[in-house]
Amino acid sequence: MRRVSFRLPADEKEELLDALMPLLPNGVRERTVEDAAIELTTVAAAPPTRAALETAAGRVLAAWEERDVPADWRQRRARFGGGAFLVGERVLVRSPWDPPAAAGVVDLVLERAGGGFGSGSHATTRMCIELLLGLDPVGGAADLGCGLGTLAIAAGRLGWGPVVAVDRMDGAVAAAHENGARNGVEVAWEVLDLESAQVPLAELVLANAPPPVHARVADALRASSASARTRHVIVSGVVPAELDGVAEDYAVAGWTATASLVEDGWAAALLEPAGA
Incomplete structure (x- = not known):
């Protein structure tokens, strides 16, 4: 499996996603990396090339990174995170497969099961x-x-x-x-x-x-x-x-x-x- 990540201007995200998503059938995970930028990540056996995505976007995709990753999503989550939410710089809500909280941060480990709501992913x-x-x-x-x-x-x-x-x-x-x-x-x-x-x-x-x-x-x-x-x-x-x-x-x-x-x-x- 290959993991691809790149950044888009936050104020152009929706327009650029409309152009990119037809090439990313596995979907994307997004996170805010700074006030003016959004990082998008996708994982696929054969992701589209950088050239193909940049052609679709009509622009250079900043901070491009591509690497081999484990096929098991749990191993990927433990390595890269992506499912955790830090609240008020004091509480981290995460799954058992996300990296643990930093020292001094309350670490809440939640397993989503039973049809229950409130894993921390909701606002x-x-x-x-x-x-x-x-x-x-x-x-x-x-x-x-x-x-x-x-x-x-x-x-x-x-x-x-x-x-x-x-x-x-x-x-x-x-x-x-x-x-x-x-x-x-x-x-x-x-x-x-x-x-x-x-x-x-x-x-x-x-x-x-x-x-x-x-x-x-x-x-x-x-x-x-x-x-x-x-x-x-x-x-x-x-x-x-x-x-x-x-x-x-x-x-x-x-x-x-x-x-x-x-x-x-x-x-x-x-x-x-x-x-x-």
Whole structure:
């Protein structure tokens, strides 16, 4: 197998990809290498030549590199990475086949299985972790709609505890349980449908979920005596156009947004008690 990588100007990426993709049927992996450049990588038994790609692009392809690589993608991942996400320079979310985190960086190793969401590849997960990094860990955490367990595990590794995490999918909870063990984090994992069951609360609530779930969480914060100990709610799983409506549900319960993020067409916010 051959691995080919090159760089394109970020502001011309879409136009150039339209010209290049017919020659790259195996697809490409992209990463931002600097503000004005995107690195594209493709792997194939017989990739197109540099001349063919440059002819299609109508320009020289900068930083061209081509080399033989193992056929097994796991070996390639261990050698080159490409599936890991560094959040806030403090937390690395990666698969077992990616290179480990640098010294001083929290290393979260997640195996995607069980149909679960939240491996770190999605913007909502990354934004939730970024907001989490701004909080001092005081008390427990509840991950509502935990998927593969990324947020619950991150909270545990950052010092929150005890941690409870729920999801309505059996397979996701089973995979999350394995991920928790892989990362040495104790979490009370539970299969739970948040649209009908009682919503668990803690000092920190992590809700990366669609608007109907947020409405249920807001109701729980308003009605439950357990909500008195909740100090922070991190919400995501919504697009920017939905965030105002979700924030209104929480506002009725006495919560207000103190920080917000938008990435790749998704939104996240940190909520705290109004007037706190």
